Amino acid sequence: MPKESDLTIDAQTIVNQILPHRLPAQESAEAFAPANIALCKYWGKRNEALKLPLTGSLSVSLGQLGTRMRISLDDRDRLSINGTPQLAESNAYKRLFAFLDLFRVSGTAFRVESHNSIPMAAGLASSASAFAATVNTLNQLYGWDLGDSQRSILSRLGSGSASRSICPGFVEWQAGERPDGMDSTAVALESVWPEFRVGILTLSAAEKPVGSSEGMQRTLETSMLFQSWPNQVAKDLPVIREAVLQKDFKSLGPAAEQNAMAMHATMIAAWPPIIYWQPESVATLRRVHGLRADGVEVFATMDAGPNVKLLFEAKTENDLRQAFPDLKVISPFAD
Ligand code: PMV
Numbered sequence: 001m002p003k004e005s006d007l008t009i010d011a012q013t014i015v016n017q018i019l020p021h022r023l024p025a026q027e028s029a030e031a032f033a034p035a036n037i038a039l040c041k042y043w044g045k046r047n048e049a050l051k052l053p054l055t056g057s058l059s060v061s062l063g064q065l066g067t068r069m070r071i072s073l074d075d076r077d078r079l080s081i082n083g084t085p086q087l088a089e090s091n092a093y094k095r096l097f098a099f100l101d102l103f104r105v106s107g108t109a110f111r112v113e114s115h116n117s118i119p120m121a122a123g124l125a126s127s128a129s130a131f132a133a134t135v136n137t138l139n140q141l142y143g144w145d146l147g148d149s150q151r152s153i154l155s156r157l158g159s160g161s162a163s164r165s166i167c168p169g170f171v172e173w174q175a176g177e178r179p180d181g182m183d184s185t186a187v188a189l190e191s192v193w194p195e196f197r198v199g200i201l202t203l204s205a206a207e208k209p210v211g212s213s214e215g216m217q218r219t220l221e222t223s224m225l226f227q228s229w230p231n232q233v234a235k236d237l238p239v240i241r242e243a244v245l246q247k248d249f250k251s252l253g254p255a256a257e258q259n260a261m262a263m264h265a266t267m268i269a270a271w272p273p274i275i276y277w278q279p280e281s282v283a284t285l286r287r288v289h290g291l292r293a294d295g296v297e298v299f300a301t302m303d304a305g306p307n308v309k310l311l312f313e314a315k316t317e318n319d320l321r322q323a324f325p326d327l328k329v330i331s332p333f334a335d
Pocket of ligand 1: 037038040041043127128159160161162212213302303304
């Protein structure tokens with residue numbers, strides 16, 4: 001049986017399908033997309049070109065924390081991030097303009113001004129908010145008037161987890177089954193949970209040694225433990241979805257932490273091993289376990305980087321601020 005990745009559907013075909021008629025652009029437009037933290041992780045693609053996932057995943061968007069972007073028509077391509085011009089040789093520039101190539105009408109050049117309220121490439125999902133913000137801004141610039149699922153599909157072509165940054169609140173990215181990925185989109189979950197908190201501990205803002213795309217691919221190809229990953233998600237995703245809908249932190253916390261640890265276990269068993277953890281990460285996980293043993297309800301999650309994110313409810317916030325003076329507390333449901 002041919003692998004899906006062998007099929008010839010490419011990102012441009014999907015863009016042309018969603019945007020059959022190209023409209024003239026305005027001079028300039030601006031939009032925002034939130035960062036997101038996965039509670040049930042996405043790790044592993046069934047199709048590289050379209051960034052189609054092997055499993056579903058579920059995240060919480062981080063409210064006002066994310067990427068605000070302005071895109072203007074210009075005589076040549078330019079990118080600035082937080083006010084600093086980026087060289088054409090930089091990874092951020094190359095990745096963004098390769099993505100924008102999918103949407104260019106001949107002869108168009110773009111000036112992109114991106115403002116992130118999160119450290120870049122430190123496993124805090126800045127690429128997710130950046131690609132989702134790009135699509136949201138293009139949607140304004142060209143007046144496409146696309147709905148959530150179409151913007152989610154387009155964002156996914158930039159970065160898988162960007163598909164979830166289209167919606168606020170809790171978001172499920174349904175894996176879908178179609179080879180063209182038209183059913184692989186984010187869906188907002190009907191759950192408003194004002195007491196839910198995410199705490200960010202930036203242990204290291206250094207660039208990660210292995211990017212998530214390469215990391216996923218290596219895990220899939222070389223880690224025997226990866227065979228168990230779809231089963232882990234099949235167990236965790238319904239529990240996490242239900243916990244979010246019921247606002248049941250006692251079910252959510254353990255499932256989310258175990259899901260993150262299981263994802264990292266698959267990477268550690270890859271060859272060469274992928275170990276995003278730093279000594280500070282392990283020390284922080286141990287403190288979280290210690291706090292739990294003392295009755296503080298806090299759980300941890302980690303992505304493709306050394307930083308640890310804490311999951312808790314408002315009633316625990318003071319205890320955690322005391323335990324971690326540098327903790328940045330995010331209320332995903334605050335205005
Ligand atoms: O979207 P990518 O390629 O940056 O992958 C994100 C992978 C994780 O952050 C580790 C997990 C997730 O679901 O966000």
